[in-house]
Amino acid sequence: METIKWVQGIIAFVKVSETGSFSQAAAELHVSKSHISKTIKQLEKDLGIALISRSTRRIQLTNLGEEFLGSCRQSLETLESAKKQVISSSDRPRGVLRVTLAGVFGENFIAPTLISLARKYPDLQVELDFESRIVDIIEKKFDVAIRIGHLKNSSLLAQKIATRREYVCASPKYLETHRAPASPEDLTDHNCLSGGQGSWSFKKSSKPLSVSVKGNFKTNNPRVLVKAALDGLGIVRLPGSYVWDDIKEGKLVSLLERYSEGTKDIWVVTPTRNKLNTNVNVFVEELKKSLERDYRGSQF
Structure with a gap:
């Protein structure tokens, strides 16, 4: 199996396992459901084992599938870590920067900074998710979250940016x-x-x-x-x-x-793994400058 197809098969398998659905996995990977099905069938054929037990109601991993899933996750985490290391060692933002935020504060004061960064750094791919409820940024793989008010104790890094x-x-x-x-x-x-x-x-x-x-x-x-x-x-x-x-x-x-x-304090929150991430650090510094210039915290 070609290396690229092999990696694609692993990604599809992990996504189906995490979502419990071929349709949901296809939607999150921006491909068709039939593509996901064919990719995993090819992966099973190359491995010579069944990874998933299919039924009309739900999917379930086989015993070997469960074992293989653990190895796949570890491998993908290693690849993701390698990518982030390369990005972090660069002095210019590049790659993906995913931010979760909400409300008019996000629209008026956070989004403009990100738009400016995207224009200034063409190799940077900005993804904004306006979500009113608080999400787990590690589980959902966000690089930055904007939070308001009291923060619960966690392993996340938090910097106050406004009130x-x-x-x-x-x-x-x-x-x-x-x-x-x-x-x-x-x-x-x-x-x-x-x-x-x-x-x-x-x-x-x-x-x-x-x-x-x-x-x-x-x-x-x-x-x-x-x-x-x-x-x-x-x-x-x-x-x-x-x-x-x-x-x-x-x-x-x-x-x-x-x-x-x-x-109430407004915070920019990041996973500890992003402490040295160039994308995150440049964004936070630019955001602080922008808020200092344009934001009237005493009234807002």
């Missing part, structure tokens, strides 16, 4: 017919527009305070929540990235500022 502040606000139109809340507890009498959260957190007398909120409009899209608030539907709680300009222009009114939790 974020959340605002409780409503439009003058809403406040014309509803008395502005004087304290967080007053929110129980208001139509609170949220992304599904059942409570909002504050600080009162330097102590944490959680207030249950309810309303007749929920969405996980912050931009839509802003539109609803501007239309006078109710009160929202959102990061400054979404509402600061409207507050500054008087379209929204900031409420309960004395009870604010204050700012």
